[in-house]
Amino acid sequence: MNPNQALHDFLLEKASTLTEEWYNSLDKNSTSGVYASQDIDTIINLKAQNFEFHKYLSQLFILETSEFYERMNQWITKVGKDPGHIETPTHDIIREFIRVREQYLDFLPEFINKSEIEISSSLENEWERLLIEAFDQIMLKVTEEKSNQFNKQIEQQKAVINELSSPLIQLSNDRALLPLVGSIDTERATTIMENTLRNCTEQDIDAIFIDLSGVYLVDTMVAHQIFQLIDSLGLIGVSSTVVGIRPEVAQTAVQLGVDFKQVKTTATLAQALTGESF
Numbered sequence: 001m002n003p004n005q006a007l008h009d010f011l012l013e014k015a016s017t018l019t020e021e022w023y024n025s026l027d028k029n030s031t032s033g034v035y036a037s038q039d040i041d042t043i044i045n046l047k048a049q050n051f052e053f054h055k056y057l058s059q060l061f062i063l064e065t066s067e068f069y070e071r072m073n074q075w076i077t078k079v080g081k082d083p084g085h086i087e088t089p090t091h092d093i094i095r096e097f098i099r100v101r102e103q104y105l106d107f108l109p110e111f112i113n114k115s116e117i118e119i120s121s122s123l124e125n126e127w128e129r130l131l132i133e134a135f136d137q138i139m140l141k142v143t144e145e146k147s148n149q150f151n152k153q154i155e156q157q158k159a160v161i162n163e164l165s166s167p168l169i170q171l172s173n174d175r176a177l178l179p180l181v182g183s184i185d186t187e188r189a190t191t192i193m194e195n196t197l198r199n200c201t202e203q204d205i206d207a208i209f210i211d212l213s214g215v216y217l218v219d220t221m222v223a224h225q226i227f228q229l230i231d232s233l234g235l236i237g238v239s240s241t242v243v244g245i246r247p248e249v250a251q252t253a254v255q256l257g258v259d260f261k262q263v264k265t266t267a268t269l270a271q272a273l274t275g276e277s278f
Contacts, residue, residue: 011176012055023046023047035085056072057134086146093139171273174207175207176205176272182214184222189229193229196229197236200238206242207240210229210241212244213246216248217252223258
């Protein structure tokens with residue numbers, strides 16, 4: 001039999017043993033995330049992922065490099081998207097890959113000693129090199145996929161927060177209140193404009209009160225975004241009133257040369273609702 005095929009068959013036969021030995025040797029007191037879980041379903045899934053890894057990795061010795069990584073990437077993507085692994089510290093994931101790699105490097109001498117096929121030292125060295133390179137590539141790709149998925153979650157959460165932080169509150173007589181709180185960056189300003197224009201159209205709003213009493217800093221960029229929002233609202237037939245500019249914000253605006261003279265403003269929402277303006 002071809003030595004590479006024989007090694008593949010040996011490792012595939014040992015896959016269950018590799019999985020059980022690996023899991024039983026986990027130090028659950030010094031690790032965290034998915035590896036420390038006591039949930040039965042999580043443990044079953046973790047073992048299944050590890051077993052599947054062995055099935056893919058054993059093909060390293062019988063496939064062309066490109067085909068091997070094409071198949072291996074299926075496992076990498078699945079694990080990188082796994083919620084349990086996303087929530088597991090990256091250093092714990094890398095440590096477990098290193099431990100599994102040691103399992104394989106320990107199994108090579110066992111296979112060579114038991115094999116009836118003569119294995120040259122150069123072939124043994126080649127197998128070790130392939131294993132080390134494969135583990136390095138897999139570790140890198142898994143952590144990259146994990147990072148990508150984690151960043152996607154952050155962006156999705158940020159989008160939800162931005163949307164929730166700029167709610168359009170409908171008042172009586174086709175009027176609405178847009179309370180703005182905290183700092184406003186370009187991304188949040190874009191979300192505010194898109195949501196406000198859409199909601200005003202959907203709710204048939206004729207007048208909107210933009211409450212800035214919760215905004216503690218206005219720079220030229222923020223002022224520009226507010227003016228742009230007011231202009232856009234005007235284009236769809238919605239009149240705008242800026243409410244509650246804080247004294248320190250007004251002072252900063254003057255120092256920056258930001259001119260609110262062309263914008264209808266009131267000190268309080270009560271004044272806006274009764275039609276009093278500056």
